[in-house]
Amino acid sequence: MKKIIELKNISKSFDGEVVLDHINLDIYDNEFITLLGPSGCGKTTTLRIIGGFETPDTGEVVFMGENINEMPPYRRNVNTVFQRYALFPHLNVFENVAFSLREKKVPKDEINRRVTEMLSLVALKGFEKRSVLSLSGGQQQRVAIARALVNQPKVLLLDEPLAALDLKLRKDMQVELKNIQKATGITFVFVTHDQEEALSMSDTVVVMSEGQIQQIGTPVDIYNEPENAFVADFIGESNILDGVMLEDYKVRFSGQTFQCLDAGFGKGEAVDVVVRPEDVDIVPGEKGKLHGVVTSVTFLGVHYEIIVDIGGFKWMIQTTDFVDVDERVGLYIVPDAIHVMKKSKYSGMFGDYSTFSDEMEEIGGVEIEELGEMELESGSGHE
Amino acid sequence: MNKKTRSLIQRMTLTPYSVWAVLFIVVPLIFVAYYAFTDQSFRFTLDNITRFFTATSQVDDGETVREVHTYLVIFWRSLRLAVISTVICLLAGYPLAYIMARAKSRTQSILLTLIMIPMWMNFLIRTYAWMTILQDTGILNGLLTALHLGRIHIIGTEAAVVIGMVYDYFPYMVLPIYSVMAKLDVKLLEAASDLGCPGLSVLRRVIWPLSLPGVLSGVTMVLIPSISTFYISQKLGNGKFFLIGDAIEGQYVANNLHFAAAIAFILMVILLACMALVQKLANRRVIVA
Numbered sequence: 001m002k003k004i005i006e007l008k009n010i011s012k013s014f015d016g017e018v019v020l021d022h023i024n025l026d027i028y029d030n031e032f033i034t035l036l037g038p039s040g041c042g043k044t045t046t047l048r049i050i051g052g053f054e055t056p057d058t059g060e061v062v063f064m065g066e067n068i069n070e071m072p073p074y075r076r077n078v079n080t081v082f083q084r085y086a087l088f089p090h091l092n093v094f095e096n097v098a099f100s101l102r103e104k105k106v107p108k109d110e111i112n113r114r115v116t117e118m119l120s121l122v123a124l125k126g127f128e129k130r131s132v133l134s135l136s137g138g139q140q141q142r143v144a145i146a147r148a149l150v151n152q153p154k155v156l157l158l159d160e161p162l163a164a165l166d167l168k169l170r171k172d173m174q175v176e177l178k179n180i181q182k183a184t185g186i187t188f189v190f191v192t193h194d195q196e197e198a199l200s201m202s203d204t205v206v207v208m209s210e211g212q213i214q215q216i217g218t219p220v221d222i223y224n225e226p227e228n229a230f231v232a233d234f235i236g237e238s239n240i241l242d243g244v245m246l247e248d249y250k251v252r253f254s255g256q257t258f259q260c261l262d263a264g265f266g267k268g269e270a271v272d273v274v275v276r277p278e279d280v281d282i283v284p285g286e287k288g289k290l291h292g293v294v295t296s297v298t299f300l301g302v303h304y305e306i307i308v309d310i311g312g313f314k315w316m317i318q319t320t321d322f323v324d325v326d327e328r329v330g331l332y333i334v335p336d337a338i339h340v341m342k343k344s345k346y347s348g349m350f351g352d353y354s355t356f357s358d359e360m361e362e363i364g365g366v367e368i369e370e371l372g373e374m375e376l377e378s379g380s381g382h383e
Numbered sequence: 384m385n386k387k388t389r390s391l392i393q394r395m396t397l398t399p400y401s402v403w404a405v406l407f408i409v410v411p412l413i414f415v416a417y418y419a420f421t422d423q424s425f426r427f428t429l430d431n432i433t434r435f436f437t438a439t440s441q442v443d444d445g446e447t448v449r450e451v452h453t454y455l456v457i458f459w460r461s462l463r464l465a466v467i468s469t470v471i472c473l474l475a476g477y478p479l480a481y482i483m484a485r486a487k488s489r490t491q492s493i494l495l496t497l498i499m500i501p502m503w504m505n506f507l508i509r510t511y512a513w514m515t516i517l518q519d520t521g522i523l524n525g526l527l528t529a530l531h532l533g534r535i536h537i538i539g540t541e542a543a544v545v546i547g548m549v550y551d552y553f554p555y556m557v558l559p560i561y562s563v564m565a566k567l568d569v570k571l572l573e574a575a576s577d578l579g580c581p582g583l584s585v586l587r588r589v590i591w592p593l594s595l596p597g598v599l600s601g602v603t604m605v606l607i608p609s610i611s612t613f614y615i616s617q618k619l620g621n622g623k624f625f626l627i628g629d630a631i632e633g634q635y636v637a638n639n640l641h642f643a644a645a646i647a648f649i650l651m652v653i654l655l656a657c658m659a660l661v662q663k664l665a666n667r668r669v670i671v672a
Contacts, residue, residue, distance in 0.1 A: 051577060052576075052577075053573055053576075053577075072576070072581070073573070073576040073577050074576050074577070074578075074579045074580055074581050074584075078577075079577055079578065080573075080574070080577045082570050082573070082574060083570075084570070086568065086570035086571050086573070086574040087574075088571060088574070088575075088589060088593075089593070090592045090593055099575070099578050099588075100578035100579045103578065103579045103580050103584060103588075104579060147578065148577075148578075151578065151579065
């Protein structure tokens, strides 16, 4: 595969606050790559650096072998779908899509042809003369995509494009975006804080936190082989326990020794052990390796989510078997379900279900912030 | 509270304003029209109106004596000076409004205050201040002499009148444009840049059309008072540039109320027509780039 964009050692601070901390990232031709992380992790700044709206303090942005640090946005062969679309309110749907073609003085009949083609790609045929202000959120979204794609960029940047849509529409748009990406063969760089969105759409997921890349990999890799406690916690649910690697394929945690599939750690090395809630089997007390008391049971439709207290550590377990609160249960974990990670600065911060707060705080924070922004935007006053 | 009582309360809160509007806007306008179409003994006549269009006087420019339509010449001069002032206000005010809207909020409020401070001072005092600045022995010439740049004669010229108008009405141009610009979403400018527009193109294709409503209301708010102003021309133009406002004032002072009303009426009709045109322009959606 051909590299399209290389970010080399990129750092960026705003008012002395480090937003990006020596980022290295390669983006390949024709891939759907997602930058995933909580608010403030630097994902949008990374996107804006690729788009040319920010200049990195250090490092190099290389586009098809050429350093483009100093190249202004209007000369980059990259287009952006903005978070709240940024459609031109004084132009109708057709003229919004035709905007970049008119700038390039493309002949009229070619403009007509290409805009029409784009509008049918995003299923907005017949909307040419409509005012963009009269469109629904989903339709505006499609105009924004058509407007960005009509220029046939090498790379399309999408800044949380689905955040403002409701759940069902968002699911539809996820499928549609993926289809458009396949149909056009354009590289998509997608920014989101929604891990489900990232897993379902991407070829490659880049997990970011505090201005650093935590892990780059396929959705399956990221989920099954998280690099550290942050990734394990941010992607899906995880029980993360302190453990000790006794030898290759043998790890000790929660006072027991387990067979596992991990090797290559030092003898007696302290590690983080991840066990996904869906991989734990509830068995009668005497058959389990671990024993604990059920402290809460929540019915979620497909399964129950139960919290089991084992020696003070609260495990989350997803099961279709019903158990009652205060029941003593045994847990059985197959070697395949255990994933061992090196200790990191995130060790001990996540993975105990005494509270659900960590992830909720961060994801919730994003939404509150966005609501605030929307209110500011819709307010008619100015400072 | 049901709908009926709410609308009753709404109407009641409007009452003071309605009374005010009727007493001080509608009634005087009726009087103006009434006086314009009547003679000294209040009999209907069109004489006052026709006099505006037909009255002539002789202009002696040293060599030849020409016969001109007095009030049409005055009106034309008023319009010309007002348009010049408006254009200057727009050319200076538009970039300033843009810079202000993009500045930090602290800078914005400082600039806003600076623009508004002159509005807190009396109009006459401001005009007198310009007299002392522009006089042949005034501050400007003092400064020029001190810099060995010679002197200029500016008081009593059209330039002085234009300076006065620009100074007095500048805030009315900047503020409406600024308020539109401040609401302009920065993301739109980024989007334009993203779609291949260099800076000037962003200005032409996005900022300008979106700021047009502000520009139109700024132009209206500067053009109309500049056309009808009378004091500035008397003081800064040394009375040499009789404007339409001066004509109205002159007739009024001379107790020629009916003709004064006729001039005011004609001016009003023309301005209303202009405003209607501006409104129409503002309401038209600009679709094609």
